[in-house]
Amino acid sequence: MAAGVAAWLPFARAAAIGWMPVANCPMPLAPTEKNKRQDELIILNVSGRRFQTWRTTLERYPDTLLGSTEKEFFFNEDTKEYFFDRDPEVFRCILNFYRTGKLHYPRYECISAYDEELAFYGILPEIIGDCCYEEYKDRKRENAERLMDDNDSENNQEGSMPSLSFRQTMWRAFENPHTSTLALVFYYVTGFFIAVSVITNVVETVPCGTVPGNKELPCGERYAVAFFCLDTACVMIFTVEYLLRLFAAPSRYRFIRSVMSIIDVVAIMPYYIGLVMTNNEDVSGAFVTLRVFRVFRIFKFSRHSQGLRILGYTLKSCASELGFLLFSLTMAIIIFATVMFYAEKGSSASKFTSIPASFWYTIVTMTTLGYGDMVPKTIAGKIFGSICSLSGVLVIALPVPVIVSNFSRIYHQNQRADKRRAQKKARLARIRVAKTGSSNAYLHSKRNGLLNEALELTGSTEDEQQMTKGTSLIESQHHHLLHCLEKTTGLSYLVDDPLLSVRTSTIKNHEFIDEQLFEQNCMESSMQNYPSSRSPSLSSHHGLTTSCCSRRNKKTTHLPNSSVPATRLRSMQELSTIHIQCSEQPSLTTSRSSLNMKSDDGLRPNCKTAQITTAIISIPTPPALTPEGESRPPPSSPSHSTNISTTTTSNIVKVSAL
């Protein structure tokens, strides 16, 4: 309700006295204000900028953070103000919403930052005023598209899940050749054969030398057998490829209807039809025409070239502009052809025999080709001819920039996606370095700390002083925290093997993480049993650790231990210990992906969350990781297979190199 009308509210309430005598039941109590005194001025301190407003202004919208008692959480007793550690620029808009009832979206603001602020203050974006709503929606859509692109490309880049069926892996291999070397090989082979096929088609028609008989033969007939063999080979490959794709497609019906499959079919059909048909004179003419369709093989390249795909997509998205172009051209052609025909009717021996015959002249003139096979001779004809060519230039020039800009936009989007992917990879690599660095630091200090304790026992204090000097306050607090956790879980780090310092540090990281993970997850009884039974397994697995780590690339090390779990508990234990020791830090993308997948794989979620919790622990890690960690509480105890994908192993190699 607008503020102006709100001023009338007391009047309406007073006038409500008119209802009372006729009311059947007593009136409800009037809302009593907590403070009968004057409206209170509230101070809102947003990151240092102080905003002041009346309390009632805020209470106009009681279902938001500021309008309800939720803001009491932010009340600072000492300064008697509400302190929010948020962006003051956006807060200005939000406060204006309370004052005027209209929420505006400032153009300079980033859409996701704005959304976050709105979400924090409990305001629905739908109430953005009409003046700014369209802009908001546009930006939001753009952002969503961009994010979707990212997610799509990420999903495509994940390591293949072990639990995909053969068919699914095949389909992935077809769609994205970078998933495995076999797919890449297949990709290049088909590309090669497409090229060979196209070249043979072209070379077939080149005249190559004369045969005695004074006839120039095209190569196709001279070396008929060779070309036939080549053709057969290519068609074989294409057929096999098509059948494989058909088999692997998740939705066969949709696959059959897709453009690429139609091109495939059209490309190989002529060959089979040619085989089937006999060498009849009358049908061979038709057969020859069919051979034309072999040229469609060149379209198969679009699977290999992204540029082609972009071009095709652009044309599709500019369909309306193209349609307009075509329509206007047709109109102009008909008009000018008619005019030229009638203008040239008078002249003798004119080539403009009919209006359709003039079409050719009009098209050639409008596109400024000007072959010169048909030329107007009368003056009127020449005048109209020049008008025709001028207008042709205009009509064609108009829709073309639209098409060009569409192409450019799509192309840049693609480039942007690629660039983002590359940046993400670089960032993840950096993060990994930071992570191992921090975990190293902890273990280093721990070793020193243990050394400390040992020394304490022996009474020496020198090293102690050294150690305490070395660590900063944050580090020491961090280490203290990790130490507390160790004490809580009753588990501890293995620090005895200095040779494998780097590796063990990462391992311990994982162990620790595992502990933390379990602690986080399982407040259940499983944890109680866990620590006790773990220590023996720990020590027994220590050897396994080293061996495992030294043979990182072998997946099989953990298999013997990860036998079919009898109970959930035990399996968790086994899986966790082994897994942790052998696990590596796959990139975050894989972690995300495997969290997304069905966690059939108990290892996998543990592993991933291991990564994520690492992020929480290690301070230098960019905060981007932490939300992931928190938002994904590791699913406790699902199951049981223990394969680590090859990508993980490849990542293992990477990390150890770090």
Place this chain on the structure above:
Amino acid sequence: ECPSGIVNEENFKQIYSQFFPQGDSSTYATFLFNAFDTDHDGSVSFEDFVSGLSVILRGTIDDRLNWAFNLYDLNKDGCITKEEMLDIMKSIYDMMGKYTYPAMREEAPREHVENFFQKMDRNKDGVVTIEEFLESCQKDENIMRSMQLFDNVI
């Protein structure tokens, strides 16, 4: 809202329609307007407005009851007939709108009027005079209590 210093009926109706968006408050607004427009010149001046408000908010119970009676008495002849009451009742029910629980029935206003008359009309002569009205209201506890509630509106 009223830069000219007077409220005319249209303004009044608009204001009320914003307060009661679900229903149709125009009829009631008209009646109310007439109650405030003591000199019946088609507009409520500031004096009218203030005097009406002062009666409602700061007047005695009797003054308020008087004001209410004035509201119901559409033709200002000193007594409320069933038809007048029915009109008022219908306008009040109209303000509620269609989406009520329990659903609004056609006869509800009429029934309500019957109840009202039963309570108020002492001599059963089909009209309620100011004395009957005052008497019956003063005897009715609910009404008295409601009146007192509205002491603190402004």
